[in-house]
Amino acid sequence: MPGCFAKLTAPPTWRRLAFVSDLHLGPEAPATTAGFLRWLAAQALAADALFILGDLFEAWIGDDLLDTGPPDAHHQVCAALAAYAAGGHAVHVMHGNRDFLLQQGFAQRCNAALLPDPCVLDLREQRIVLTHGDALCLSDVPYLQWRALCRGTDWQARFLAQPLQARIEQARALREQSRASQSRMNTWSDADPSEAARWLQAADSNWMIHGHTHRPREHWELGQLRQVLSDWDLDAPPGGAAHRAQVLWLHAGSTTLAVERRPVV
Ligand SMILES: [Mn+2]
Structure with missing residues (x-):
């Protein structure tokens, strides 16, 4: 359970807000990356504010990768976000x-603000809890132990002090480990509904938006709404269930608030 909830107040000029998560962009997902760049240059122009609730990138090994190497998907996405x-x-x-190492160098490059996890968005009369969602998956104890370690300043300082190539190799090994442990489990761990309810109560809210679980749907429980965002995978075979990309839109009028899920085409 988080100790506190940072607060972000939506200015009255924000009328359309777009929420995405789990895009997992990078050189290994060219179709998804291209889809995001297309969306950003077209449909996303209708949004006053874009919220990316975690795992924009499949991996992030340090902001300095933007200053080195030949430009790749990471550079393209950052340039597109900056233009947007x-x-x-x-x-x-x-x-x-996946991308918990995004830091101020990235944020400045993209003209983006890093949002603490969790935080509460004050939108008109509503308080909406925003979180990636991994900290809600209480049944995955080994992951939560790893999370506590790698979110610490000591681990991050040690990791980032290594040369770029060593970090690339270490990140690859970590992803393979994570894939292996996922395949040992019967199902991917899901957000714990009781934990989500406790967070909402602590935040004095009845509305949460999160991603991470790749199980997009609306959960209505005891007067609380929990909206789970879709992952994006346009590199999956077209026509299959995994081939999807979706945006959650909030339309805020002076007295109304409408929610809509729209596929990215
Ligand atoms: Mn995730």
């Missing part, structure tokens, strides 16, 4: 379990 933000759209990025 320069057009007057607010961009907020939360850490996921």
Whole structure:
């Protein structure tokens, strides 16, 4: 359970807000990355504020990768976000379990603000809890232990002090480990509904938006709404269930608030 909830107040000028998560962009997902760049240059222009609730990238090994090497998907996405933000759209990025090493160098490059996990968005009369969702998956004890370690300043300082190539190799090994442990489990761990309810109560809220579990749907429980965002995978075979990309839109009028899920085409 988080000790406190940072607060972000939506200015009255924000009328359309877009929420995405779990895009897992990178050189290994060219179709998804291209899809995001297309979306950002077209449909996303309707949003006053874009919230990326974790795992924008499949991996992030340090902001300095933007200053080295030949430009790749990471550079393209950052340049596109910077252009989007320069057009007057607010961009907020939360850490996921894949890209928790995004830091100020990235944020400055993209004209984005890093959003603490969790936080409460004050939108008109509503208080909406925003979180990536991995900290809600209480049944995955080994992951939570790893999370506590790698979110610490000591681990991060040691990791980032290594040369880029060593970090690339270590990150690859970590992803393989994580894939192996997932395949040992019968099902992917899911967000714990009781834990989510406790967070909402602590935040004095009845509305949560999160991602991470790749199980997009609306959960209505005891007067609380929990909206789980879709992952994006346009590199999956077209026509299959895994081939999807979706945005959650909030339309905020002066007295109304409408929610809509829209596929990215
Ligand atoms: Mn995740």
